[in-house]
Amino acid sequence: MFRHHSQPLVTAPAETAVLALLLAEGPLSRVELARRTGLSSTAVTKAARPLIDDGYLYELPPERTAPGAGRPVNPLAVAPDREYFIGLKISADRLFGAVCDLRAGIRATAVRPLGECTPEAVARLVAELVDELLDTEPAFRDRTRHLGAAVNGDVDRESGRLRHSGLLGWRDVPLAELLSASTGLSVTVENDVRALTVAEHWFGEGIGTGYFALVTIGAGIGSALVVNGRLLRGAYGVAGEVGHLCVDPNGPLCWCGARGCVEAIASTDAILASVRHDTGDGNLAFDEVVRMAREGHPAAGGAFARAGNAIGVGIAALVNLVGPERVVVSGEGVDAYDLLGRHIQEAYAAHAFGAASRCPLSLRPLPWEEWARGGAAVAIQALFPQYTATPTAGSG
Amino acid sequence: MFRHHSQPLVTAPAETAVLALLLAEGPLSRVELARRTGLSSTAVTKAARPLIDDGYLYELPPERTAPGAGRPVNPLAVAPDREYFIGLKISADRLFGAVCDLRAGIRATAVRPLGECTPEAVARLVAELVDELLDTEPAFRDRTRHLGAAVNGDVDRESGRLRHSGLLGWRDVPLAELLSASTGLSVTVENDVRALTVAEHWFGEGIGTGYFALVTIGAGIGSALVVNGRLLRGAYGVAGEVGHLCVDPNGPLCWCGARGCVEAIASTDAILASVRHDTGDGNLAFDEVVRMAREGHPAAGGAFARAGNAIGVGIAALVNLVGPERVVVSGEGVDAYDLLGRHIQEAYAAHAFGAASRCPLSLRPLPWEEWARGGAAVAIQALFPQYTATPTAGSG
Numbered sequence: 001m002f003r004h005h006s007q008p009l010v011t012a013p014a015e016t017a018v019l020a021l022l023l024a025e026g027p028l029s030r031v032e033l034a035r036r037t038g039l040s041s042t043a044v045t046k047a048a049r050p051l052i053d054d055g056y057l058y059e060l061p062p063e064r065t066a067p068g069a070g071r072p073v074n075p076l077a078v079a080p081d082r083e084y085f086i087g088l089k090i091s092a093d094r095l096f097g098a099v100c101d102l103r104a105g106i107r108a109t110a111v112r113p114l115g116e117c118t119p120e121a122v123a124r125l126v127a128e129l130v131d132e133l134l135d136t137e138p139a140f141r142d143r144t145r146h147l148g149a150a151v152n153g154d155v156d157r158e159s160g161r162l163r164h165s166g167l168l169g170w171r172d173v174p175l176a177e178l179l180s181a182s183t184g185l186s187v188t189v190e191n192d193v194r195a196l197t198v199a200e201h202w203f204g205e206g207i208g209t210g211y212f213a214l215v216t217i218g219a220g221i222g223s224a225l226v227v228n229g230r231l232l233r234g235a236y237g238v239a240g241e242v243g244h245l246c247v248d249p250n251g252p253l254c255w256c257g258a259r260g261c262v263e264a265i266a267s268t269d270a271i272l273a274s275v276r277h278d279t280g281d282g283n284l285a286f287d288e289v290v291r292m293a294r295e296g297h298p299a300a301g302g303a304f305a306r307a308g309n310a311i312g313v314g315i316a317a318l319v320n321l322v323g324p325e326r327v328v329v330s331g332e333g334v335d336a337y338d339l340l341g342r343h344i345q346e347a348y349a350a351h352a353f354g355a356a357s358r359c360p361l362s363l364r365p366l367p368w369e370e371w372a373r374g375g376a377a378v379a380i381q382a383l384f385p386q387y388t389a390t391p392t393a394g395s396g
Numbered sequence: 397m398f399r400h401h402s403q404p405l406v407t408a409p410a411e412t413a414v415l416a417l418l419l420a421e422g423p424l425s426r427v428e429l430a431r432r433t434g435l436s437s438t439a440v441t442k443a444a445r446p447l448i449d450d451g452y453l454y455e456l457p458p459e460r461t462a463p464g465a466g467r468p469v470n471p472l473a474v475a476p477d478r479e480y481f482i483g484l485k486i487s488a489d490r491l492f493g494a495v496c497d498l499r500a501g502i503r504a505t506a507v508r509p510l511g512e513c514t515p516e517a518v519a520r521l522v523a524e525l526v527d528e529l530l531d532t533e534p535a536f537r538d539r540t541r542h543l544g545a546a547v548n549g550d551v552d553r554e555s556g557r558l559r560h561s562g563l564l565g566w567r568d569v570p571l572a573e574l575l576s577a578s579t580g581l582s583v584t585v586e587n588d589v590r591a592l593t594v595a596e597h598w599f600g601e602g603i604g605t606g607y608f609a610l611v612t613i614g615a616g617i618g619s620a621l622v623v624n625g626r627l628l629r630g631a632y633g634v635a636g637e638v639g640h641l642c643v644d645p646n647g648p649l650c651w652c653g654a655r656g657c658v659e660a661i662a663s664t665d666a667i668l669a670s671v672r673h674d675t676g677d678g679n680l681a682f683d684e685v686v687r688m689a690r691e692g693h694p695a696a697g698g699a700f701a702r703a704g705n706a707i708g709v710g711i712a713a714l715v716n717l718v719g720p721e722r723v724v725v726s727g728e729g730v731d732a733y734d735l736l737g738r739h740i741q742e743a744y745a746a747h748a749f750g751a752a753s754r755c756p757l758s759l760r761p762l763p764w765e766e767w768a769r770g771g772a773a774v775a776i777q778a779l780f781p782q783y784t785a786t787p788t789a790g791s792g
Contacts, residue, residue: 154750154751209631210631211630211631223717225717225718227623227624227628228623228624228626230624232623232718232719233719234607234718234719234720234752235605235606235607235719235720235721235755236719236721236751236752236754236755237719237751238715238716238719238749238750238751238752239716239717239718239719240717241716241717241749241750241752242716242717244716244747244749245641245712245713245716245717245747246643246709246712246713246747247642247643247645248644248645249643249644249705249709250646256749256750257746258746258747258749259746309645313642313645316641316642317641317642317713317717318717319634320634320635320637320638320640320641321619321621321635321636321637321638321641321713321714321717321718322621322628322630322635322717322718323628323629323630323631323632323633323634323635324630324631325631325632350653350654350655351640351641351642351654353634353637353640353652353654354550354634354637354652355550355632355633355634356630356632356634356637358632359631359632
């Protein structure tokens with residue numbers, strides 16, 4: 001059986017701390033690394049040595065901070081091209097792939113339409129897409145060992161199984177194993193919103209924050225939360241379900257069975273259904289509803305106002321309960337942010353409690369390749385032992 | 397100036413892990429300790445040695461697990477009487493104190509009415525209460541060095557300052573410093589709900605859980621959350637504010653300025669106001685409202701139903717976002733749980749998303765001395781370096 005799991009690159013805590021800091025923040029001197037990690041200078045030098053020898057780190061030319069400021073220092077930096085990672089986003093109708101370097105910089109992208117949507121067919125298509133990506137540069141093929149797949153649904157990252165995906169209609173699929181078998185790479189699978197959050201936390205707006213949240217809006221309303229630097233997973237695998245907070249006891253029924261969920265008011269489908277109902281025109285498309293709202297149509301404008309309000313109340317709940325340092329709002333729904341934004345911000349401001357209102361919301365439009373980059377970020381994390389799955393009996 | 401901070405008892409990670417496990421779970425063999433902490437047997441033995449020498453741990457008589465099962469093992473246990481801790485709860489009208497042993501067992505309690513409620517007057521009263529408590533047994537005075545104070549409001553545990561307490565009407569009070577000066581003990585101050593949660597997490601229903609939540613109902617609706625074994629504090633000091641989630645856009649206005657907060661529907665005052673409004677009787681007392689509801693009065697019953705529903709929706713939001721392993725419901729409001737419980741459970745079940753519904757709610761009626769015990773639990777935590785405040789310029 002295929003061993004789909006990654007071997008961590010670093011195992012000693014000191015190496016882990018040094019590499020993680022350089023990955024997230026760019027070049028730093030050994031003195032700065034020692035200060036930031038709490039390690040001694042000797043320990044930093046010792047930890048960096050094998051990573052320099054392996055080509056993951058290198059020394060920048062010496063720089064003198066000020067004339068006569070003592071002996072020159074050589075900052076350490078990550079060599080981004082030392083290793084490449086395939087990031088993958090499996091959406092309902094397309095497969096997005098990216099080659100990323102060690103610092104999650106996108107180096108090549110590719111996309112394929114999904115035809116037959118069985119796990120086996122997708123695994124074959126992934127192999128083709130990976131081949132296409134690795135063929136774009138010889139170095140990619142030589143230095144790519146890991147693939148990270150971002151996928152809608154309930155994922156057990158440790159075992160690499162997709163427990164359930166409503167969007168794909170899959171249930172209990174050993175996805176890491178399938179993709180590892182078809183591509184020959186070690187594979188990590190993660191829920192797509194969590195993968196995006198990892199990318200934003202390590203390489204984007206969340207750098208350096210201990211508490212961080214990303215909320216996605218669009219076809220679904222989701223979020224993922226980072227607490228003390230780690231993704232919140234929930235004791236039962238459920239966490240960050242901002243889309244299923246009840247914000248209105250008289251609100252519409254949600255597909256989940258509950259009434260008044262944020263998602264039942266604010267998803268693309270919910271907005272569309274509301275305007276179709278109010279106008280009596282059951283054939284309206286979402287694009288038309290957006291256009292109508294921009295042109296000042298009251299029913300369409302009202303639906304976006306209610307949606308923005310529900311999202312803002314949901315984000316306020318998240319901020320009041322968990323206390324992130326900042327919240328990034330993303331997802332395909334931000335295309336209509338001109339219609340939603342003011343309502344989101346107003347509801348958030350009205351319901352954020354006390355000092356929690358200091359937590360800024362920032363908007364991050366993410367094209368689809370950024371989701372694939374999320375997959376790559378998860379694969380990069382797998383270089384670190386605390387993020388690497390422990391092989392299980394069924395998959396080792 | 398007084399140095400109110402504790403010195404941690406253990407500093408090495410191995411000692412910390414061994415002592416924490418024995419405190420929470422009771423006697424364990426060295427083999428079991430090694431397995432549970434991930435340390436080698438040698439490391440466990442080495443870590444336990446100074447704690448045995450200092451009298452914090454002792455060896456139980458050897459026990460043989462089964463005939464012929466190898467050499468006998470001496471389980472290690474915490475000596476609960478090695479050190480005592482004063483726990484304190486400062487409520488609006490009374491001061492509750494307790495002497496607790498190392499495993500947070502209550503050994504003596506005392507209570508005083510609060511007269512003048514200035515910080516200085518309370519500090520003097522605390523000194524009298526502590527004297528009374530320490531006089532109950534000579535060993536208490538000999539072996540008590542730490543006091544933990546649980547207090548309503550926004551507390552900065554690290555600096556020992558109470559930033560703001562609505563209940564006490566205090567703002568920016570250096571409470572740890574004041575209490576340390578008046579009692580001569582090292583002092584840790586914590587928000588009362590968080591202190592109660594620490595006690596429940598280390599020594600109660602939460603033992604062994606990585607994700608845990610405690611919700612208090614009554615005059616206010618609050619909660620505190622434990623994630624990966626640590627209290628959630630929030631980047632801006634705000635977290636666990638389940639009382640200020642908006643659950644009804646048409647709900648009553650809350651004192652915080654927002655509309656439809658759980659607390660505006662479900663606090664004791666909110667229930668009372670609702671029944672006074674519906675009956676037109678502005679002189680009703682809460683006890684009467686409880687009695688009326690128990691006797692089937694529709695307005696009173698309806699107010700409790702709405703309150704229970706709001707609390708259940710709030711707990712579901714907490715569970716959907718954070719994913720605790722279990723939720724404990726407590727606070728003086730549980731006295732009316734016969735009127736609230738069914739509505740809380742029904743709303744929670746209706747709004748918990750997917751597998752999150754497996755998270756059990758359990759009820760824990762807590763008399764006031766348990767809140768004081770929460771303070772003692774915080775003082776016990778201060779034996780560990782990760783929970784000990786770093787002295788600041790103003791307080792060291």
